[in-house]
Amino acid sequence: MIGNTLLHLAILCVLSPLLLGVIGKTKALFGGRNGAPFLQPYFDLWKLLRKGMVISETTTWVFLAGPVVALAVPLLAAMLLPFGALPAPVSFDGDMILFVYLFGLARFFTASAALDTGSSFEGMGAAREVTFSCLAEPTVLFGLIVLARLAGGLSLQEMLSPELLESWQNAAPSLGLTLVSLFVVLLVENSRIPFDDPNTHLELTMIHEVMVLDHSGPAFGLILYGAAMKLFVLGALVVRIALPFTFNNLLLDLLVFVAGMLGLAVLIGVVESIMARLKLVRVPQVLVGTTLISAFAMVLLLR
Numbered sequence: 001m002i003g004n005t006l007l008h009l010a011i012l013c014v015l016s017p018l019l020l021g022v023i024g025k026t027k028a029l030f031g032g033r034n035g036a037p038f039l040q041p042y043f044d045l046w047k048l049l050r051k052g053m054v055i056s057e058t059t060t061w062v063f064l065a066g067p068v069v070a071l072a073v074p075l076l077a078a079m080l081l082p083f084g085a086l087p088a089p090v091s092f093d094g095d096m097i098l099f100v101y102l103f104g105l106a107r108f109f110t111a112s113a114a115l116d117t118g119s120s121f122e123g124m125g126a127a128r129e130v131t132f133s134c135l136a137e138p139t140v141l142f143g144l145i146v147l148a149r150l151a152g153g154l155s156l157q158e159m160l161s162p163e164l165l166e167s168w169q170n171a172a173p174s175l176g177l178t179l180v181s182l183f184v185v186l187l188v189e190n191s192r193i194p195f196d197d198p199n200t201h202l203e204l205t206m207i208h209e210v211m212v213l214d215h216s217g218p219a220f221g222l223i224l225y226g227a228a229m230k231l232f233v234l235g236a237l238v239v240r241i242a243l244p245f246t247f248n249n250l251l252l253d254l255l256v257f258v259a260g261m262l263g264l265a266v267l268i269g270v271v272e273s274i275m276a277r278l279k280l281v282r283v284p285q286v287l288v289g290t291t292l293i294s295a296f297a298m299v300l301l302l303r
Contacts (some may be wrong), residue, residue: 002217004010007080012078015208015258016228019235019265026269031260046128048221056214058118067215067222073106074229077217082160083236085246091157096144099156100137103189103230106110107133110223114211125210128280130196133286136185142294143178145186147241149301150175160237164244177297179241181290186238188287190231193272195283 021038028035054077055063079090080099111126146160150167168175191209212223239260247253278286 003169004087007086008078008083008089009075011083011258012075012229012232013107015043015261016232017225019202019231019261020228023269023272024047024267026266030270030273041223041224045221045225049218049219053219054216056117059116062109062116063113063214063291064219066109067191067226069217070106070110070226071222071229072226073102074226077233078229078236081158081233082157082218082240084240084243084260085162086250086252086257088157091155093154095155096159098158100140100144104137106226106230111211113145113215117214119214120213122211122213129211130199132188132283132287135282135284135291138291139181139185139287139294141290142298143182143296146294146297146301147177147297160240160246162243164241165246171301174297174301175241176299177293181297182234184240184290185241186231187232187271188283189234190227192268194275194278195286197277206266209277218283230253232261234288235261239264278293 018038018041021036024040025035025038048174067279077099080088080095082088087263107129111130114122144159147164148154149160150171152162153192154161196209212220215223236257238259243256243260245253245256247256262277
């Protein structure tokens with residue numbers, strides 16, 4: 001049990017920044033550039049952790065609680081989710097609800113930290129973040145209901161068990177629609193193009209980045225590290241649905257999972273390279289559409 005937990009944490013902590021490096025490298029190749037090395041996110045995090053912090057006198061403890069919770073939540077959520085064929089260290093009936101609302105807790109503290117600065121600019125970003133997240137949560141819940149129905153249980157471990165491969169043979173349309181919907185949510189929740197751009201600093205289009213403009217040094221490093229972990233955890237959910245293979249060999253299962261995660265990072269990089277960012281008013285429309293798609297997947301399964 002302890003070894004399984006340590007393995008989960010090691011995979012999460014070590015490989016999370018690598019996904020950002022793969023995404024950046026993919027986008028650079030599409031742009032005809034060499035781009036930064038794959039390990040650049042590790043260098044950036046190390047640089048931020050060694051810097052000092054500048055904290056406004058108007059802030060309270062909430063301002064520093066935001067980065068801590070943003071890092072702690074993916075660590076806790078990873079304990080509930082199997083990484084490929086590797087079982088989840090913690091599993092119980094109904095843990096899928098806890099999984100969803102752990103990220104809601106992180107969002108609450110991040111938005112509260114932005115409001116704690118007293119900046120109307122950061123408050124605008126917090127309002128946008130919360131609004132889009134409220135529209136994305138129904139998609140996730142409908143998708144999890146589909147998985148729960150197929151598995152006959154309310155635990156993520158049961159929902160993402162090896163039996164999921166048989167479900168693809170019997171309910172491929174529902175699982176396909178669920179997979180597409182969750183991939184869209186993955187892009188939204190991690191502020192990726194076409195919904196947001198983590199590299200932009202245009203006032204009218206910033207969403208997530210505007211909430212963390214006042215963070216610096218180690219606090220900003222914790223936010224970036226937590227964001228990388230969040231991408232990894234949500235990506236692990238998508239990869240397991242897409243690749244529900246089990247070979248009963250720890251090393252082989254681990255290689256399949258890591259290869260799937262790297263492939264997902266390449267896919268995100270391709271999407272960001274071939275698509276332009278959506279107009280801000282179009283984002284809610286797309287999220288409502290994904291909710292309808294995931295609801296239709298549930299209807300197909302229950303009919």
